[in-house]
Amino acid sequence: MQIALIQQEYEGNKNEMIRKTAENIEKAAQNGAQLIVLQELHQSEYFCKSEETRFFDFAADYEQDILFWSNIAKENSIVLVTSLFEKRAPGLYHNTAVVFEKDGTVAGKYRKMHIPDDPGFYEKFYFTPGDLGFEPIQTSVGKLGVLVCWDQWYPEAARIMTLKGAELLIYPTAIGWFDEDSREERDRQLDSWITIQRSHAIANGIPVLSCNRVGFELDSSGVRDGIRFWGNSFVCGAQGEILSQADNRSEQILYADITHERTKEVRDIWPFLRDRRIEEYDCLLKRYCDED
Numbered sequence: 001m002q003i004a005l006i007q008q009e010y011e012g013n014k015n016e017m018i019r020k021t022a023e024n025i026e027k028a029a030q031n032g033a034q035l036i037v038l039q040e041l042h043q044s045e046y047f048c049k050s051e052e053t054r055f056f057d058f059a060a061d062y063e064q065d066i067l068f069w070s071n072i073a074k075e076n077s078i079v080l081v082t083s084l085f086e087k088r089a090p091g092l093y094h095n096t097a098v099v100f101e102k103d104g105t106v107a108g109k110y111r112k113m114h115i116p117d118d119p120g121f122y123e124k125f126y127f128t129p130g131d132l133g134f135e136p137i138q139t140s141v142g143k144l145g146v147l148v149c150w151d152q153w154y155p156e157a158a159r160i161m162t163l164k165g166a167e168l169l170i171y172p173t174a175i176g177w178f179d180e181d182s183r184e185e186r187d188r189q190l191d192s193w194i195t196i197q198r199s200h201a202i203a204n205g206i207p208v209l210s211c212n213r214v215g216f217e218l219d220s221s222g223v224r225d226g227i228r229f230w231g232n233s234f235v236c237g238a239q240g241e242i243l244s245q246a247d248n249r250s251e252q253i254l255y256a257d258i259t260h261e262r263t264k265e266v267r268d269i270w271p272f273l274r275d276r277r278i279e280e281y282d283c284l285l286k287r288y289c290d291e292d
Contacts, residue, residue, distance in 0.1 A: 004033035009215030029076035040174040059087035074104030083172040108137030112148040136166040158200035176229035198240035205267040238266040
């Protein structure tokens with residue numbers, strides 16, 4: 001199965017982002033991609049750089065956005081993983097990945113569970129933690145374990161998706177550097193980001209697809225200059241081997257070929273799931289194991 005990750009820069013407004021994204025989806029589909037993954041919040045700027053109530057308006061067209069991307073999936077006959085700002089009710093919003101089947105139907109959705117709150121990444125101001133759990137989404141190309149960005153640092157999320165039968169782990173992402181970071185610190189951050197996700201692949205014997213933004217986006221609050229999204233979207237196999245990787249500067253459609261049969265081969269030789277001592281893991285249900 002050929003998959004494609006679309007790594008893009010923000011074009012300055014929603015209409016241009018939609019136009020460019022639709023064009024790239026069509027190109028990827030014509031090149032044989034059956035599964036296409038978009039980056040986190042791909043219709044807009046990464047507005048969580050600051051806390052401003054005006055950005056809640058980005059979620060106003062959520063239902064129309066679903067109809068639009070449904071049509072795109074159907075027109076190109078692809079399974080499409082999107083990342084949308086969901087207005088569930090006044091004052092209640094989610095960072096939501098919606099997955100569309102080849103016929104345009106909604107195969108399922110995932111609401112981001114782990115919500116960061118750090119300088120330049122003020123997501124708790126905008127997003128309510130997801131309440132749909134870690135449930136893989138069944139599609140014609142396999143059972144997809146769709147998570148979002150900050151979720152990628154949590155082995156528990158990857159493990160639960162795997163234990164529920166996910167055949168791929170997929171992470172729409174928005175992460176980058178601040179220009180004041182040293183070169184050494186930038187290298188450490190990027191290496192950590194790649195390593196933790198490759199580790200999920202290895203520990204679970206499952207391919208990982210991570211699609212990140214690229215390019216510089218100014219911070220409208222004026223508190224800092226902005227975020228330089230580091231790209232480096234990548235696909236790795238069930239042993240953590242890098243199958244395809246983008247650079248940190250360019251817009252790119254990243255292709256890779258993956259097979260579900262490879263997962264079985266890897267798990268047969270590295271049976272990590274078999275040897276789990278589930279009766280000894282009660283401590284994982286605590287915030288920190290400092291109690292008797």
